[in-house]
Structure formats: C-alpha cells, structure tokens
Amino acid sequence: DGGITQSPKYLFRKEGQNVTLSCEQNLNHDAMYWYRQDPGQGLRLIYYSQIVNDFQKGDIAEGYSVSREKKESFPLTVTSAQKNPTAFYLCASILRTGVNQPQHFGDGTRLSIL
Amino acid sequence: AQKITQTQPGMFVQEKEAVTLDCTYDTSDPSYGLFWYKQPSSGEMIFLIYQGSYDQQNATEGRYSLNFQKARKSANLVISASQLGDSAMYFCAMRRMDSSYKLIFGSGTRLLVRP
Numbered sequence: 001d002g003g004i005t006q007s008p009k010y011l012f013r014k015e016g017q018n019v020t021l022s023c024e025q026n027l028n029h030d031a032m033y034w035y036r037q038d039p040g041q042g043l044r045l046i047y048y049s050q051i052v053n054d055f056q057k058g059d060i061a062e063g064y065s066v067s068r069e070k071k072e073s074f075p076l077t078v079t080s081a082q083k084n085p086t087a088f089y090l091c092a093s094i095l096r097t098g099v100n101q102p103q104h105f106g107d108g109t110r111l112s113i114l
Numbered sequence: 115a116q117k118i119t120q121t122q123p124g125m126f127v128q129e130k131e132a133v134t135l136d137c138t139y140d141t142s143d144p145s146y147g148l149f150w151y152k153q154p155s156s157g158e159m160i161f162l163i164y165q166g167s168y169d170q171q172n173a174t175e176g177r178y179s180l181n182f183q184k185a186r187k188s189a190n191l192v193i194s195a196s197q198l199g200d201s202a203m204y205f206c207a208m209r210r211m212d213s214s215y216k217l218i219f220g221s222g223t224r225l226l227v228r229p
Contacts, residue, residue: 031215042118042205042219043159050213058216088157094215099147099166103217105159 002027006091006106012114013078013085021076021109023091031096032074033103036060037088046089049074050096078111086112116141118206118220125225127196134181135191135223137206143167145211148189150180153203153222162204165189193225201227 004025013019023032031050035043045058049068063082068074074093078085088110092103117140127133139148150162165173165180173180181190193200203224207217 033216035219040123040222042221043207043217044219045216048214048216050215056214090157090159092159096213096215099209099211100164101215102149102151102161102164103215104161105151108157110157 004091004093004104004106006089006109008109009107011109011111013111014114016080018077018079019085019111021078021089021091021111023074023076023106024072025074025091025093025104025106026072027093027095027104028071029093029095029104030071031094032068033092033094034058034064034066034074034076035090035092037090037108043090046076116143116146116208116210116218118208118218120206120220120223122223123221125223126228127193127200127225128228129198130195132192132194133196133225135193135204135206135225137189137191137220139187139189139206139208141187141208141210143210147209147211148180148182149207149209149217150178150189150191151205151207152200153205155202159205163191196227198227198229201225 033048034046047066049055065077091106148165152160206220
C-alpha cells in the first residue's frame with residue numbers, strides 16, 4: 001500500500017544534540033511538508049519542499065533544517081539551536097493536481113528531551 | 115494574513131446525535147480551499163472533507179457535511195449520527211490557491227462522544 005512512513009515513532013534528544021526525523025513516501029507526490037504540533041494546539045508549518053533539491057521555510061523554521069535529495073524523502077533535523085524541541089512532528093505530502101487535493105499525513109514522531 | 119479560528123476547545127455529544135464543530139476564517143483572497151481533518155489519540159491526521167470557495171453547494175462525505183457560509187466566513191463541520199469512534203480532535207484548515215499548497219490550521223476542537 002502507498003503511504004507516508006515516519007520514523008522513529010518516539011525519539012529522545014540530549015542537550016546539545018542534533019536529531020533527524022525520517023519521512024519517506026511512496027505516493028509519487030511532488031510536494032512534502034513538516035509540521036510541529038504542541039499539546040492541545042494546531043499544526044504549524046516548519047519547512048516545505050515542492051521539488052527535489054528545493055525547499056522553503058515555513059512559519060517556525062528556526063532551529064530546524066531539511067534536505068530534499070530524493071523525491072521520496074524529506075528528512076527533518078532538529079538542531080541544538082531549537083531550545084524547545086519537545087513536540088509531535090508530522091510529515092505530509094501532496095500531489096498537486098487539483099485545488100481539492102488534501103495533504104496526506106504520516107503517523108508522526110514524538111520528540112522529547114532527556 | 116490568513117487565520118483560522120476554532121472557538122470550541124471541547125465538545126460533548128450523545129451517541130447517534132448530530133454535532134456541529136465551528137470554524138471561522140479570515141482571508142482577503144478571493145479563492146481558497148477549506149479542509150477538515152480528524153486526529154485520533156494515535157496522532158495521525160485523517161482527511162474528512164473539502165470545500166472550495168467557489169463551490170456552489172455545501173460539501174458532503176458520508177456522515178460529514180460542511181455548512182459553508184461565505185459571507186460570514188464560516189465553514190462548520192456537521193457530523194450526523196455520532197459514533198463512539200468519532201471521539202477525536204478535529205482541525206479546520208485553509209489553503210491559498212497558490213503553488214505552495216500550504217495549509218494553515220486552527221487550534222482544533224476535541225470531541226467526545228458519550229455512549
């Protein structure tokens with residue numbers, strides 16, 4: 001079945017450490033997105049990529065970095081500069097063929113500080 | 115700037131009854147799309163229904179329907195015949211009609227269905 005796979009499901013970060021969250025999709029979608037969700041709140045856009053080797057900052061990009069070397073993959077690195085990384089991270093993708101197309105989401109990664 | 119407002123942090127509904135979840139939005143764009151997603155406790159986001167700003171009719175998908183009032187800038191989700199499995203967070207989201215296909219989300223409404 002086609003879908004979006006995020007790994008790991010749970011991740012713990014030590015002080016001063018960079019961690020990378022994986023997002024892989026086999027839907028042949030061209031655009032991919034990373035969102036952050038804090039408890040009891042909505043999703044906020046971190047980064048997005050519309051094509052390979054290109055990406056744009058979202059609303060809360062500080063302390064995060066991404067790459068898009070392959071169409072299927074859009075990993076997110078939470079750097080040590082992100083002082084409050086504890087949150088639920090969701091990856092999404094979309095095939096931009098029509099205005100009514102929804103974004104499809106992975107199952108998320110929960111990141112906590114040790 | 116675009117904004118989505120969901121004023122109901124939490125809602126209760128009796129099983130088999132209908133419930134309306136409110137969503138108001140703010141945009142100066144003439145063309146936009148509105149989406150509703152369901153987020154169970156497991157965390158995944160499930161797409162429910164879409165309404166385009168120029169759609170003449172309110173969207174419906176099974177037990178879900180959208181009460182779209184463009185002049186009031188509201189897009190309320192109506193769930194008919196509530197089921198226990200409907201207990202979840204519900205998010206309203208808006209998208210500008212540009213090439214980014216970015217979504218802006220509201221803060222969500224937690225729905226609890228009582229047996």
